[in-house]
Structures are given as structure tokens and as C-alpha cells.
Amino acid sequence: MMTRRLLRLLPLFALVGILAFGVTSNPHARAQNGVGFQISPNMGAADQQRLFEFDGFSAGETVQLTFTDPFGQPVTVRGYATFDASAQDDGSGAFFFRPAGWLDSFLPGMWTVTITGQQSGASASDHMMITF
Secondary structure (H helix, E strand, O other): HHHHHHHHHHHHHHHHHHHHHOOOOOOOOOOOOOEEEEEEOEEOOOOOOOOEEEOOOOOOOOOEEEEOOOOOOOOOOOOOOOOOEOOOOOOOEEEOOOHHHHEOOOOEEEEEEEEOOOOOOOOEEEEEEOOO
């Protein structure tokens, strides 16, 4: 019984701990392969719009985004394993994304979002905090 209570409170403890130390993404972080990816703002409610920006892919390359919840489980996007977008002629791109409007589940906590070029296989990750 005590274990169940602790498991129910675990997301709350994690959220409080993360908020106490702050959450920031590094706008200059790049994967070793030269791909850049940034989510801003990286903290907010599930219904808050975020800007996803990326660069370093091939011109017109299809990129796939995967979402991993705070417990390390992949989450589908309207029933699909990935959210697809396309790079522009210079290999960059940007779009707005509202987690509550797309993700099939949006638990509070720190999420990992990974972007991967479909043709190149190049990838990068960033994090977003979903709060309630």
C-alpha cells in the first residue's frame, strides 16, 4: 500500500525537483553530426504551443520526430510512431507544435524529443517539460 502511494507521488517529486533546479535547453547544442534541434519554450502545460527548430539536414530531407515520455516509453502521435516534417532547401526547418493537440498521451515530466533524417540517419535530441 505504501509503495503505491510512493509511486503515485513520484511524478510530483520529480517535477518539483526539476523545477527547483530549473530547466533550460542549450540553444547552441549540436549533435556530433552537425544537426541542431531546439524546442522553445521547453517548459509549459501540454496545451502550450512550442516552436520546434532544426538545421543541418539535407535539402528537402524528410525528418521524423519521436517522443519519449518521462518514464522512457515511446508515445505515438495521433496513432503514428513518428511525426514527419520536411527540411527546406537549406536543410533547416521550424514549426509550431502543441503536445496536447498531437500526442496520444502527455504525462507531466521531462520528455525527450529526437529528430532523425529519414535519408541521412543524422539525429539530435532536445527536452521539453510538460507541466500541469
